[in-house]
Amino acid sequence: MTNYNHPFHLVSPSPWPLITSLSLFNNLISTVCWFHKFNYYLLFTIPCTLLCIFQWWRDVIREATFQGLHTYQVYQGMRMGMILFIISEILFFISFFWAFFHSSLSPSMEIGQLWPPLGITPFNPLDIPLLNTIILISSGMTVTWSHHSMINMNLKESMKSLLLTIILGTYFTILQMIEYMEAPFTIADSIYGSTFFIATGFHGLHVIIGTLFLSCCLLRMMFLHFSSLHHFGFEAAAWYWHFVDVVWLFLYISIYWWSF
Numbered sequence: 634m635t636n637y638n639h640p641f642h643l644v645s646p647s648p649w650p651l652i653t654s655l656s657l658f659n660n661l662i663s664t665v666c667w668f669h670k671f672n673y674y675l676l677f678t679i680p681c682t683l684l685c686i687f688q689w690w691r692d693v694i695r696e697a698t699f700q701g702l703h704t705y706q707v708y709q710g711m712r713m714g715m716i717l718f719i720i721s722e723i724l725f726f727i728s729f730f731w732a733f734f735h736s737s738l739s740p741s742m743e744i745g746q747l748w749p750p751l752g753i754t755p756f757n758p759l760d761i762p763l764l765n766t767i768i769l770i771s772s773g774m775t776v777t778w779s780h781h782s783m784i785n786m787n788l789k790e791s792m793k794s795l796l797l798t799i800i801l802g803t804y805f806t807i808l809q810m811i812e813y814m815e816a817p818f819t820i821a822d823s824i825y826g827s828t829f830f831i832a833t834g835f836h837g838l839h840v841i842i843g844t845l846f847l848s849c850c851l852l853r854m855m856f857l858h859f860s861s862l863h864h865f866g867f868e869a870a871a872w873y874w875h876f877v878d879v880v881w882l883f884l885y886i887s888i889y890w891w892s893f
Contacts, residue, residue, distance in 0.1 A: 649689035
């Protein structure tokens, strides 16, 4: 940074944004082909995307941890970027809630003017959904515990609580998979099935992404990449996980409890 007359980080040319974009576009095409022709080409495109993401994150970690290029101004920019990203994710889920309440508050004639539609047996909100709610709320507590332990320079305690958060996130995903396997309706069963599986499915995808995000942070903790003042990667992962928790509470109250 001594060669610059400003405190900002001018990134060096990188191939990963372009390659990752092409790989994601390839994933989109493969998904569409999978929907229509049921081929499994998608299984070969996902590892390519994961490899690009791994290489990109490796470069960012090198710039931040070993080269010291993430100054206070860069840190503030990343904070704002993460906040805007979470806001965009909130608006993403608002569209699903909008579709759900549009159909549930004024059911159309095509579904018998009933909600849930006739023939649909909703899940019992006091069964797996309640257990998943307890799991996610508990994971929000453990990730906060881990963050405060990191601030207080208690690395061992931070690693233990973060590992517990990852276990709880994985447990949530397994329970949701079991719930989907035992579902008495499908995504093709009227607007109820569509809104249910789209909303809860995308939330489940976010849980998986958040679990991977936290796992990467745990690995970085093991390599001593974080300190009490330098741990924005972990802080961003904690913000993302709290966002996942809050969205689930709204999903549980509206789609599970209120529809029952």
